[in-house]
Amino acid sequence: MDPLRRSPSPCSSRPSSPKTPPCEMLGYVGIEAVLDQLKIKAMKMGFEFNIMVVGQSGLGKSTMVNTLFKSKVWKRTLPGLGMSTPQTLQLKSVTHVIEEKGVKLKLTVTDTPGFGDQINNDKCWDPILGYINEQYERYLQEEILITRQRHIPDTRVHCCVYFVPPTGHCLRPLDIEFLQRLCRTVNVVPVIARADSLTLEEREAFRRRIQQNLRTHCIEVYPQKSLDEDINDRILNSKIRDRIPFAVVGADQEHLVNGKCVLGRKTKWGIVEVENMAHCEFALLRDLLIRSHLQDLKDITHNVHYENYRVCRLNESHVLPRGPGWVNLAPTPPGPPATPRPSKACRRAHDNSENDEDY
Amino acid sequence: MTSEVARHLLFQSHMPTKTTCPSSQVSDDEQIQQRDNIRSLTMSGHVGFESLPDQLVNRSIQQGFCFNILCVGETGIGKSTLIDTLFNTNFEDHESSHFYSHVRLKAQTYELNESNVRLKLTIVNTIGFGDQINKEESYQPIVDYIDAQFEAYLQEELKIKRSLFSYHDSRIHVCLYFISPTGHSLKTLDLLTMKSLDSKVNIIPVIAKADAISKAELQKFKIKLMSELVSNGVQIYQFPTDDETIAKINASMNGHLPFAVVGSMDEVKVGNKMVKARQYPWGVVQVENENHCDFVKLREMLICTNMEDLREQTHTRHYELYRRCKLEEMGFTDVGPENKPLSLQETYEAKRHEFYGERQRKEEEMKQMFVQRVKEKEAILKEAERELQAKFEHLKRVHQEERMKLEEKRRLLEEEIIAFSKKKATSEIYQNQTYMTSGSNLRKDKDRKNSNFM
Numbered sequence: 001m002d003p004l005r006r007s008p009s010p011c012s013s014r015p016s017s018p019k020t021p022p023c024e025m026l027g028y029v030g031i032e033a034v035l036d037q038l039k040i041k042a043m044k045m046g047f048e049f050n051i052m053v054v055g056q057s058g059l060g061k062s063t064m065v066n067t068l069f070k071s072k073v074w075k076r077t078l079p080g081l082g083m084s085t086p087q088t089l090q091l092k093s094v095t096h097v098i099e100e101k102g103v104k105l106k107l108t109v110t111d112t113p114g115f116g117d118q119i120n121n122d123k124c125w126d127p128i129l130g131y132i133n134e135q136y137e138r139y140l141q142e143e144i145l146i147t148r149q150r151h152i153p154d155t156r157v158h159c160c161v162y163f164v165p166p167t168g169h170c171l172r173p174l175d176i177e178f179l180q181r182l183c184r185t186v187n188v189v190p191v192i193a194r195a196d197s198l199t200l201e202e203r204e205a206f207r208r209r210i211q212q213n214l215r216t217h218c219i220e221v222y223p224q225k226s227l228d229e230d231i232n233d234r235i236l237n238s239k240i241r242d243r244i245p246f247a248v249v250g251a252d253q254e255h256l257v258n259g260k261c262v263l264g265r266k267t268k269w270g271i272v273e274v275e276n277m278a279h280c281e282f283a284l285l286r287d288l289l290i291r292s293h294l295q296d297l298k299d300i301t302h303n304v305h306y307e308n309y310r311v312c313r314l315n316e317s318h319v320l321p322r323g324p325g326w327v328n329l330a331p332t333p334p335g336p337p338a339t340p341r342p343s344k345a346c347r348r349a350h351d352n353s354e355n356d357e358d359y
Numbered sequence: 360m361t362s363e364v365a366r367h368l369l370f371q372s373h374m375p376t377k378t379t380c381p382s383s384q385v386s387d388d389e390q391i392q393q394r395d396n397i398r399s400l401t402m403s404g405h406v407g408f409e410s411l412p413d414q415l416v417n418r419s420i421q422q423g424f425c426f427n428i429l430c431v432g433e434t435g436i437g438k439s440t441l442i443d444t445l446f447n448t449n450f451e452d453h454e455s456s457h458f459y460s461h462v463r464l465k466a467q468t469y470e471l472n473e474s475n476v477r478l479k480l481t482i483v484n485t486i487g488f489g490d491q492i493n494k495e496e497s498y499q500p501i502v503d504y505i506d507a508q509f510e511a512y513l514q515e516e517l518k519i520k521r522s523l524f525s526y527h528d529s530r531i532h533v534c535l536y537f538i539s540p541t542g543h544s545l546k547t548l549d550l551l552t553m554k555s556l557d558s559k560v561n562i563i564p565v566i567a568k569a570d571a572i573s574k575a576e577l578q579k580f581k582i583k584l585m586s587e588l589v590s591n592g593v594q595i596y597q598f599p600t601d602d603e604t605i606a607k608i609n610a611s612m613n614g615h616l617p618f619a620v621v622g623s624m625d626e627v628k629v630g631n632k633m634v635k636a637r638q639y640p641w642g643v644v645q646v647e648n649e650n651h652c653d654f655v656k657l658r659e660m661l662i663c664t665n666m667e668d669l670r671e672q673t674h675t676r677h678y679e680l681y682r683r684c685k686l687e688e689m690g691f692t693d694v695g696p697e698n699k700p701l702s703l704q705e706t707y708e709a710k711r712h713e714f715y716g717e718r719q720r721k722e723e724e725m726k727q728m729f730v731q732r733v734k735e736k737e738a739i740l741k742e743a744e745r746e747l748q749a750k751f752e753h754l755k756r757v758h759q760e761e762r763m764k765l766e767e768k769r770r771l772l773e774e775e776i777i778a779f780s781k782k783k784a785t786s787e788i789y790q791n792q793t794y795m796t797s798g799s800n801l802r803k804d805k806d807r808k809n810s811n812f813m
Contacts, residue, residue: 021469021470022469022470022471022472023446023448023450023469023470023471024448025446025447025448025471025472025473026447026448027447028447028473029445029446029447029471029473029658029662030658030659030662030663031471031473031476031478031662031666032473032474032475032476033662033663033664033666034424034476034478034662034666034667035416035419035420035476037664037665037666037667037668038412038415038416038419038667039412039413039415039416040602040604040605041667041668041671042411042412042415043412044602047408047411068406069400069402069406070402070403070404070405070406071400071401071402071403072400073400096399096400097399097400098399098400098401098402098406098408099399100402100405100406100407100408100409101409102409103408103409103411103412105408105411146682146683146686146687147679147683148679150675229421263404286406286407287407290406290407290408291407291408291410292410292414293414294408294411294414295411295414295415295417295418296414296418299418299524303524307520307521310519311519311520314519315519
């Protein structure tokens with residue numbers, strides 16, 4: 001028998017989870033103080049959040065990130081005459097520590113300049129998938145060490161914001177291919193970029209068509225319907241799912257409107273206010289990503305996507321795409337070398353029975 | 360925090376992806392961050408992530424909390440009563456017997472609800488501790504139980520398809536060790552038990568039934584106990600003093616260890632209120648009166664201030680130690696024979712190959728043996744068949760011979776019958792002739808002849 005599957009020693013009397021009779025307490029004990037203890041510990045440790053923005057150049061990704069976190073995360077990337085478009089897709093990461101009211105957040109933003117910019121965009125999602133899998137791999141390696149660190153640094157991508165160009169028609173083949181592959185590995189939030197070029201009716205129609213496309217191609221974006229836990233979650237998330245993809249506008253310059261200083265884009269026919277719900281849905285995106293669902297994004301990444309990766313990795317270690325810096329740890333079996341296929345080999349943890357190899 | 364930050368930064372500098380952030384405007388106290396390209400940003404407006412701790416708390420509320428207490432102490436020392444008093448409930452009613460031959464552990468899980476916090480509380484009691492005449496085996500069941508819980512968690516963590524977020528954590532978070540109030544010193548059994556448990560679980564020693572000691576004696580007793588524990592190298596749980604908000608109170612509580620407690624669920628009227636107390640002819644010992652006993656301190660420290668820290672210590676220190684020891688015992692290391700870093704994965708794969716090879720070999724062996732046995736059996740059966748065949752032949756031959764003999768006899772008999780019938784015919788003819796020529800004399804003669812002939 002596999003030494004790792006030895007049953008626990010016989011003299012244990014493990015309490016089994018289902019038999020828990022509820023007990024009435026006769027007075028106040030103070031158990032709820034554990035919530036404060038939790039908060040204190042969390043604030044001391046600090047939080048981490050890793051976000052990735054994907055989209056063609058010129059859609060306003062960097063500006064959007066600056067607007068979300070209200071600071072100059074990136075330097076302005078104006079395509080000047082001297083700067084050439086990158087020949088291949090490169091990934092750039094930047095890490096900052098931001099603090100608000102005692103809460104420290106370590107934010108990592110990964111940008112993907114060059115995505116979809118070439119003439120032939122075939123397999124342009126491979127470096128991105130490779131990067132995401134490499135972060136999972138790093139975490140996995142840390143987790144299976146004998147002497148582990150107290151707190152494993154989390155560089156896994158928690159959320160990927162995909163910028164859809166505002167054509168007004170429907171999703172393009174590149175979008176569909178990319179979304180199909182990425183939805184299985186990471187939480188994807190699609191947004192309609194530069195939405196100030198569409199009127200409100202056009203936006204609605206575009207949104208409905210995109211939702212239709214997503215349904216037809218079975219692409220599950222965040223918040224995933226299959227991961228709703230209870231009825232409250234489902235109600236809350238249905239409202240969000242109804243508005244996805246959000247039509248957003250990014251701006252990092254302030255203008256004076258009605259005596260107030262607001263972030264917006266100044267045009268000859270008016271000022272597009274970023275935080276005005278009547279103008280664009282930036283506020284919804286910000287609320288989803290930061291104010292209400294940040295912890296949920298991290299949880300789903302950890303409990304679902306990372307576990308899926310781990311199952312795949314521990315079962316078949318030679319089929320995953322290789323990102324930069326990939327180290328092949330397990331010896332590959334002799335035979336024709338496997339071409340790097342995208343992670344279609346990974347299936348969800350809870351709808352899978354074929355990978356169930358019992359050691 | 361600094362050590363964590365340092366580790367994060369070390370990690371950052373090893374990332375192969377290009378980091379392109381120029382480190383301009385950096386304040387003085389973040390020079391470390393600057394060196395590894397992490398900038399501290401100032402935001403120009405309200406972003407809104409100060410709700411992050413609340414989001415975390417909400418998630419924890421949804422999941423519920425788990426807390427497991429182990430109570431070690433002699434029978435009748437007041438373990439169940441103290442737990443009842445701590446959590447202000449009546450968990451269990453019956454007293455246990457003193458006549459068990461071995462120490463056993465009994466675990467019970469309850470679900471407590473307070474405002475919106477759901478707590479799954481597991482109380483593990485030792486039954487029969489200190490009752491036996493020979494107490495050598497007393498503490499081993501406790502150690503085994505704690506190890507078994509760690510083992511179960513480790514098994515779950517090492518599974519391929521695991522579900523850690525819905526796993527019912529049964530690892531012991533705190534061990535309340537009940538010391539009997541003799542007033543002198545620790546018993547040998549206490550010392551041995553605590554020494555074997557201190558690296559596996561957070562131990563909080565308490566002096567039980569503290570109303571049996573006077574105040575002056577109590578102080579001396581406490582000092583004696585602590586000095587004995589220190590001189591024997593027993594590591595009891597120290598309340599953490601690294602966070603400013605609770606450092607002061609924790610530090611002062613550390614000086615009051617071990618807590619002298621009294622437990623009671625009975626209510627007595629004192630003044631104009633009903634309080635939990637024990638009533639004696641000479642007075643009333645109030646449980647929640649800090650002058651009478653340290654019960655309030657224990658409840659404060661155990662539940663209100665340090666529950667989360669106890670859980671964290673169990674997970675990050677005791678469990679990690681167990682895991683490391685167990686994996687090393689199984690033959691996994693982090694560093695291979697040529698000092699190259701080995702991963703668990705590699706070792707595991709190697710072991711797996713080895714195991715499969717072994718299994719294949721065994722299968723071959725078994726196959727060979729099976730074939731051998733079949734051959735032998737076949738030979739035996741063939742032999743038996745041949746014997747049977749020979750017997751059959753022999754029987755057949757014998758049967759043939761008998762038959763021939765019988766045939767012979769039959770032929771003889773038939774010839775005799777023919778001869779007889781011939782004779783009968785001739786005698787009848789002769790009889791007819793003589794009958795016609797002679798009288799009765801001949802008849803008589805004939806009769807005589809016939810009767811002679813018959």
